[in-house]
Amino acid sequence: MIPELKYNDQGLIPTIVQNISDNEVLMLAYMNKTSLEKTIETGKTHFWSRSRQKFWMKGETSGNVQNVKEILYDCDKDTLLVKVEQVGAGACHTGNRTCFYRTIE
Amino acid sequence: MIPELKYNDQGLIPTIVQNISDNEVLMLAYMNKTSLEKTIETGKTHFWSRSRQKFWMKGETSGNVQNVKEILYDCDKDTLLVKVEQVGAGACHTGNRTCFYRTIE
Numbered sequence: 676m677i678p679e680l681k682y683n684d685q686g687l688i689p690t691i692v693q694n695i696s697d698n699e700v701l702m703l704a705y706m707n708k709t710s711l712e713k714t715i716e717t718g719k720t721h722f723w724s725r726s727r728q729k730f731w732m733k734g735e736t737s738g739n740v741q742n743v744k745e746i747l748y749d750c751d752k753d754t755l756l757v758k759v760e761q762v763g764a765g766a767c768h769t770g771n772r773t774c775f776y777r778t779i780e
Numbered sequence: 781m782i783p784e785l786k787y788n789d790q791g792l793i794p795t796i797v798q799n800i801s802d803n804e805v806l807m808l809a810y811m812n813k814t815s816l817e818k819t820i821e822t823g824k825t826h827f828w829s830r831s832r833q834k835f836w837m838k839g840e841t842s843g844n845v846q847n848v849k850e851i852l853y854d855c856d857k858d859t860l861l862v863k864v865e866q867v868g869a870g871a872c873h874t875g876n877r878t879c880f881y882r883t884i885e
Contacts, residue, residue, distance in 0.1 A: 697803070
């Protein structure tokens with residue numbers, strides 16, 4: 676059962692992806708209702724690409740798919756947190772394990 | 781030095797807040813340029829409230845402030861990750877430690 680979520684004016688909901696084994700935050704991407712349904716159906720993360728205006732399965736080209744272990748939603752119902760098992764070297768297209776590899780201070 | 785970040789069309793950047801002691805994801809909120817500067821200056825998280833259209837310091841009423849330990853930005857420069865020491869019972873206005881306390885599956 677998917678609860679009544681709050682999507683933004685583009686029909687999207689920000690989705691934090693976290694590695695379940697060590698709780699590292701890997702990335703943030705956007706889902707819409709259909710990509711959330713696909714994620715639940717397949718057990719692999721699917722998002723909506725705002726720049727390419729299309730669905731994408733994480734790892735569809737790199738092979739670095741994300742096996743979904745748990746999906747949580749926040750108190751406001753406007754953000755998702757997906758805990759995954761990250762396959763391969765990492766989540767970031769730069770080759771880094773996490774997209775958050777640079778610090779401001 | 782704050783890097784050139786990509787704010788959305790409302791001048792906001794989604795910001796994931798993570799507890800530095802156990803890597804638990806506590807919440808997601810939105811910063812603008814000024815709230816990021818205030819966060820860096822004061823060492824406490826500051827956000828922009830979309831519903832109230834004003835700045836808020838996390839914990840300004842509850843006392844559950846967040847002491848900033850590290851600020852990271854992602855490969856696309858359109859998301860922040862702030863690692864904090866969470867003061868008090870938790871981050872969520874519901875009294876939960878994290879805003880992500882409910883699962884979809």
